[in-house]
Every structure is written in structure tokens, then in C-alpha cells.
Amino acid sequence: MIKDITIGQFFPGKSFIHKLDARIKIVLTGIILVMIFVCGNFYSLGLMSAFILFSFLLTRLSLRLILKSFKPLVLILVITSLLQLYYVDKGEILFSWRKLSITSGGVYMMIFITVRILSLILVSSLLTYTTSPTSLTYAIESLLSPLKVFKVEVHTFAMMMTIALRFIPTLIEEIDRIMNAQKARGADFETGSLVSRIKALFPIFIPLFVSSFKRAFELADAMSCRCYTGGKGRTRMKQQKTGVRDLCAAAAVIVLSAAVIWLNAFFGRVV
Amino acid sequence: MEKDVIIKFDRVSYSYEEGGDYAVNDVNLDIYKGEFTAVLGHNGSGKSTLAKLTNALLLPVAGSVFVRGMDTAREEFETQIRQSVGMVFQNPDNQIVSTIVEDDVAFGPENLGVPPEEIRRRVDDALKTVGMYEYKGHEPHRLSGGQKQRVAIAGVIAMRTECIVFDEPTAMLDPKGRQEVFRAIKSLNKDFNITVILITHFMDEAVFADRVIVMDDGYVRLDGSPREVFKRVKSLRDMGLDVPKPLQLALLLKKEGIDLGDEILTNEDFIKEFLNYSGRNNVNT
Numbered sequence: 001m002i003k004d005i006t007i008g009q010f011f012p013g014k015s016f017i018h019k020l021d022a023r024i025k026i027v028l029t030g031i032i033l034v035m036i037f038v039c040g041n042f043y044s045l046g047l048m049s050a051f052i053l054f055s056f057l058l059t060r061l062s063l064r065l066i067l068k069s070f071k072p073l074v075l076i077l078v079i080t081s082l083l084q085l086y087y088v089d090k091g092e093i094l095f096s097w098r099k100l101s102i103t104s105g106g107v108y109m110m111i112f113i114t115v116r117i118l119s120l121i122l123v124s125s126l127l128t129y130t131t132s133p134t135s136l137t138y139a140i141e142s143l144l145s146p147l148k149v150f151k152v153e154v155h156t157f158a159m160m161m162t163i164a165l166r167f168i169p170t171l172i173e174e175i176d177r178i179m180n181a182q183k184a185r186g187a188d189f190e191t192g193s194l195v196s197r198i199k200a201l202f203p204i205f206i207p208l209f210v211s212s213f214k215r216a217f218e219l220a221d222a223m224s225c226r227c228y229t230g231g232k233g234r235t236r237m238k239q240q241k242t243g244v245r246d247l248c249a250a251a252a253v254i255v256l257s258a259a260v261i262w263l264n265a266f267f268g269r270v271v
Numbered sequence: 272m273e274k275d276v277i278i279k280f281d282r283v284s285y286s287y288e289e290g291g292d293y294a295v296n297d298v299n300l301d302i303y304k305g306e307f308t309a310v311l312g313h314n315g316s317g318k319s320t321l322a323k324l325t326n327a328l329l330l331p332v333a334g335s336v337f338v339r340g341m342d343t344a345r346e347e348f349e350t351q352i353r354q355s356v357g358m359v360f361q362n363p364d365n366q367i368v369s370t371i372v373e374d375d376v377a378f379g380p381e382n383l384g385v386p387p388e389e390i391r392r393r394v395d396d397a398l399k400t401v402g403m404y405e406y407k408g409h410e411p412h413r414l415s416g417g418q419k420q421r422v423a424i425a426g427v428i429a430m431r432t433e434c435i436v437f438d439e440p441t442a443m444l445d446p447k448g449r450q451e452v453f454r455a456i457k458s459l460n461k462d463f464n465i466t467v468i469l470i471t472h473f474m475d476e477a478v479f480a481d482r483v484i485v486m487d488d489g490y491v492r493l494d495g496s497p498r499e500v501f502k503r504v505k506s507l508r509d510m511g512l513d514v515p516k517p518l519q520l521a522l523l524l525k526k527e528g529i530d531l532g533d534e535i536l537t538n539e540d541f542i543k544e545f546l547n548y549s550g551r552n553n554v555n556t
Contacts (some may be wrong), residue, residue: 012408016481133370166370215365221328222366225358226426227350227377237377237390 009134016245017059018130022139025244028253034255036119041231041268043258045112047129049119051256056122059130069125070118077117081110112270133165163219171212178207198221277434278325278356284518285320296489297334302468304433305530307460309477309497310444310470313511313543314488318470321486325468326356331491339433341439357427361439363419364412366424367460373398373407373423374416376506377432390429399423401461406434417448421455428459434466441473447474474501474515485510497536504533517541 012018017025032052039045070077090105096210108193131139141158148154179189182203276292280300286293295317302308312318313441323329324336327343341348357379360366369375379496380390382401398404401421413418420440421533427435437456441449453476469476477483481499486491487510493500500515501507504522513519521535521544 006546036380101440132498134374146403162369166368169410173412215362215487217367218362219368221377222321222358222360224328224352224369224424225326226430227353229350229382233384234381235384235387235390235395237387239331239387 003103011061011065012132013060013130015130016249017055017126018128019245020249021172021240021242021246022131022135023142023240023251024242025127025131026136026139029123031253031257032123033120035260036116036123038257038264039260040264041114041267042108042112042270043267044263045115045119047124047256047259047263049115052123052126059126061129065125065129066122067182069121073117073121077114080117081114084109084113087187117221122193125163134162135238135240137161137165138236138238142240145253148188153231155234159231167215170215171208174211175204175208178204272463274301275303275419275540276302277339278468279300280324280334281337283324283330283331283336284333285324285329290431291334293317293489295324295331298489300484300491300494302434302466304462304466305460307457307467308469308483308484309480309482310468310484311474311512315441316486316523317489318486318509320438320489321437322358322468322470325434325436326353326358327359345380350383352371354430355432356434357430357432358438359420359427359440361421361442363416363423363443366423366426367411367550370410371407372403372409372411374406375411375422376425376429379426383430392427393431397429398422398461401425401556402451412456415448416444417451420444420448420452424452424455424459428465429448430464430465432545434468434470436470438470439472440469441471457475459537472512473535474513478515498534501536502533 010193032048036048039048043132054062085102086100089101089103090107090111091103091108093101093103093109095102128136137158140161141154144154144157179187183189187200187203191197192200192216199223276499278299278300279302283298284293285295298321310318315328320329324331324343326338327336330344336343336347341352343349343352365478367375368378374395375469376394379389380393380554385393389438394407395404398407400433401424403425403451406414406418406422411422416421424435424440429515440456441452444452456467456469457479457532460467469480471477478497478501480497483493483495484491487502487509492510493503493506501518504518506513509516514522516537517538517540518533521533521541524531531541531548535541535544
């Protein structure tokens with residue numbers, strides 16, 4: 001059902017990865033993403049994906065979630081690997097048919113690119129699976145706080161994100177309701193030319209806009225009633241503390257990055 | 272005993288447009304500490320406007336509103352006023368800010384700058400008070416309407432408010448949710464001595480109040496105990512309002528010659544009076 005959408009795909013847990021400070025988690029994820037691109041041969045990429053898989057096992061989340069995170073990108077994956085197969089002309093020819101030829105280099109490249117993309121997806125879903133939207137926004141606010149020097153309203157930005165995340169399911173329900181109401185009056189969203197289908201969406205979006213504004217005004221009142229006056233003088237119930245655990249994780253990622261660079265140098269870059 | 276005034280309306284008028292009709296018209300009111308006040312009135316009678324005037328969401332066009340002696344028109348008192356007079360609205364979806372129940376309850380105290388350990392304590396207490404403690408890690412959009420509304424109430428009491436204004440809190444709920452929320456409201460008043468102003472159009476909720484105020488056209492028309500107010504059946508009906516169901520039934524019986532008196536507000540009253548009556552007249556029941 002449309003109601004079952006998980007926001008930010010967060011799965012609560014008590015593992016080592018769950019308990020990491022969200023700020024550290026974001027920074028480390030960023031480093032790993034860069035390092036995945038640095039990986040230049042199968043040894044370094046293999047080490048990288050082994051590390052990511054190991055981290056995933058640490059979260060004690062169901063392995064089925066790995067497949068779930070890959071699902072939306074299957075098509076892109078298939079297309080890119082086929083393109084690699086077709087365009088790369090290196091090594092011996094394994095198979096050829098008219099102008100089409102598949103080389104061993106092409107097959108290597110295909111496997112390499114696929115593993116690289118899968119690692120990228122897995123490491124970013126690892127972040128969203130194990131971090132609650134609230135801690136994510138807190139962490140982003142905290143990481144962006146140096147921008148306050150340039151008069152950027154970091155708190156306002158984080159608040160907007162929180163509210164947006166909060167209202168996604170509410171608005172999806174609302175769209176569902178409006179669509180049903182329009183269908184009950186004979187609206188047709190599924191057939192007709194592209195233009196007429198786009199036109200059919202107007203009766204959904206206009207009521208949605210109107211009600212969103214109404215919600216916004218009511219929410220503003222409710223927030224004022226609870227003494228919200230912006231970021232000044234606010235405290236936080238959930239304090240994020242960087243501890244030994246976070247240092248260990250950071251150390252692991254640094255060692256990993258060093259290993260990747262060394263493996264690249266030692267075995268040479270394939271790509 | 273000297274009564275302790277929390278909110279004072281002094282000849283208050285309010286209109287949404289300059290020179291337009293008054294939504295609230297020359298209202299004088301004292302709300303006392305610990306009191307349970309119900310405000311009745313049909314749509315557009317000014318009862319929601321009255322609610323918004325109590326904590327500076329709206330400022331009077333004429334006259335003044337005082338919360339604990341602080342004029343709501345003075346900006347420097349705004350936070351203090353809103354801390355002592357909290358508000359719960361009709362639509363539970365539009366007053367929950369956060370994606371996790373406990374974070375939402377913490378929103379008010381966080382705004383007030385309360386230290387983190389103290390917020391944690393208050394949040395747990397508030398959630399226990401409304402019976403939502405076991406849902407503290409849930410996502411609000413997965414809760415029922417009644418549960419969401421109780422989370423909203425917890426969010427207000429975590430600010431340690433003295434008085435809560437409820438603006439038709441049960442209007443969008445199913446019967447079960449209505450019961451849950453109304454029970455929570457009654458318990459706040461009885462067990463925690465929180466002053467309650469309940470704006471409602473459900474007569475069966477109003478009968479449990481200590482005091483009933485009836486608004487019509489922006490004026491306060493009736494003000495007294497439920498017994499006093501609901502005796503005025505004719506003026507209530509003229510204002511487009513009904514009387515509680517048990518009283519309606521008693522009035523119908525009266526027409527048929529069975530006079531149970533006009534002090535009947537709840538089902539229990541009705542049963543008691545009916546048994547009295549049948550005892551007096553040897554009616555076979």
C-alpha cells in the first residue's frame with residue numbers, strides 16, 4: 001500500500017553501525033564513495049566491496065535489504081554493463097558476430113563497473129538504513145554550521161528538511177485521497193494521449209496545493225504555540241557525542257583508504 | 272477560597288479585516304486555575320477566534336487579554352505566555368513536527384532551551400501521562416488519529432503548561448479516538464490540576480465541564496455551570512445548538528406527561544431520575 005513507504009528507508013537497530021555518530025557516518029560514507037572511484041584494479045575494488053559487505057553484516061539487517069536497494073537501479077546497471085561489453089576493445093576476442101565482438105577486456109570492464117556501481121549503492125543505502133531521518137538532519141545541521149559565518153540560515157534549512165520528511169507520507173495519503181475522489185467523479189488518469197493525461201493531473205495538484213498551504217498555516221500556528229522562535233537558544237534532547245566507537249570506525253576507513261591506494265600502486269591500474 | 276485568575280479577557284473585540292464584522296465582540300471573561308471550561312457555539316460563532324486570542328496567536332483589536340497579568344499584546348511576554356497557555360488543534364496531522372514521536376514531544380522544551388537530561392525526563396513523563404510511552408519510537412503517520420492527538424497533548428504538557436486550550440480536538444476522530452482523547456483531557460484536569468479550556472460542539476463533552484460558555488455571533492451569551500446553561504433549552508436552540516442527548520430524551524418524555532425534571536445531563540442522571548420516577552408512580556418497567 002501507498003502508506004507503507006518508509007521515509008528515508010530507516011531500519012532501527014542497536015548495532016555498532018547504528019550507534020555511530022551520524023556526522024561521522026556521513027563523512028565516512030563520503031570518503032568511501034570517493035575511494036570507490038579511486039579503486040583502479042580488482043584487488044583494491046575487491047577489498048573495498050569486502051569492507052562494505054562486512055559493514056553491512058555488522059548492522060544485522062536482513063540480507064534481503066541488499067537486493068531491495070539494488071532493485072530500482074537494475075536497468076541502469078544492465079545498460080551500463082552492456083555498453084562496456086560493446087565498446088571496450090581490449091584483450092583477445094571471445095566471441096564475434098558480424099560487426100559485434102566481445103573481448104576479454106570488455107568482460108573484465110563489465111564486471112568491474114558492475115561491482116563498482118553495486119558498492120556505491122550499497123554504501124549509500126547503508127547510511128540511510130541505519131540513520132534515523134532526525135539524526136540525519138541534526139548531523140547535516142551540525143556539519144553545515146561553519147556556513148553560519150557566511151550568514152547561511154543552517155538551522156532553518158535543517159528545520160525545513162525535518163518538516164519535509166515529516167509531511168511526505170501525509171501528502172502521499174492526501175494525493176491518494178484526492179485521486180480517489182476524482183476517480184469517483186469519473187476522472188480518467190490512465191488512458192488518452194500524453195497531453196490529456198497531463199491535463200488530468202491538474203485536478204489533483206490544485207487541491208493538493210490548496211490543502212498544503214492550509215496545512216502550512218496550521219503548522220505554523222502549532223509551532224508558534226510551542227514557543228518556536230527559530231534556532232536561537234534551542235537545546236536538543238538527543239545529543240550526539242563522538243566517542244571511542246567513532247574513532248575506531250574512522251581509523252578503519254583511513255586504513256582501508258591507505259590499503260586501496262597501496263594496492264592501486266602495487267598492482268597497477270587496470271582502469 | 273480566593274480564586275486564582277489565569278486568563279483575563281477585558282472587553283476584548285477582534286475582527287479579521289479592518290472595519291469588518293467582529294468575530295469576537297466585547298468579551299469579558301476570567302478563567303480560573305484548575306477550572307474545566309467548555310466553550311460551545313455553532314460554526315462561525317467566534318469560539319476558535321477566542322481560543323487564538325488566549326495565547327497571542329491573535330491580538331485583540333480592542334480591549335486586552337492578560338495571561339497571569341501579562342498583556343498578550345506585549346511582545347516581550349510572548350514566549351512566557353505561550354509556555355503557560357498551550358494549545359491543541361483540531362487536525363492532529365498539522366501539529367506534529369517531527370518524524371519520531373518522542374522527538375516531536377521534545378520540540379516544545381527544546382524551543383524553551385531546557386537542558387537535554389531534563390527534556391528526556393519531561394518527554395517520558397508526558398508520554399506516560401497520555402498513555403503513549405510505548406509508542407515513543409514510532410513514526411507519527413503510522414498512529415491512529417486518537418493516538419496522534421494524544422502525542423500532540425504530550426507535546427504541550429512537556430512544556431509544563433498551566434493551562435491548555437483545546438480547539439475541537441475530537442472533531443476529526445472516530446468514536447474510539449474521541450473517547451481516548453477526552454479521557455486524557457479529563458485526567459489532565461483532575462489528576463494534574465491543569466486548567467482546561469475545551470472548545471467543542473459535542474454536548475456530551477461539555478456536560479463534564481465545571482463551567483460552560485456559549486458563544487454566538489462573537490458574544491458570550493451564556494456562562495455558568497452545565498446545569499445552569501443547559502436549563503436554557505430555548506435560547507440554546509435559538510442559537511442553533513442542541514442540548515445533551517439524555518436531556519433531549521427527558522424533554523420528549525415530559526411532552527408525553529412523564530416529568531423527570533430538567534437537571535438531567537448524563538446517562539447516569541437519566542437512569543437515576545427515571546428509577547426515582549417509576550418508584551414514585553409505580554410504573555411497571
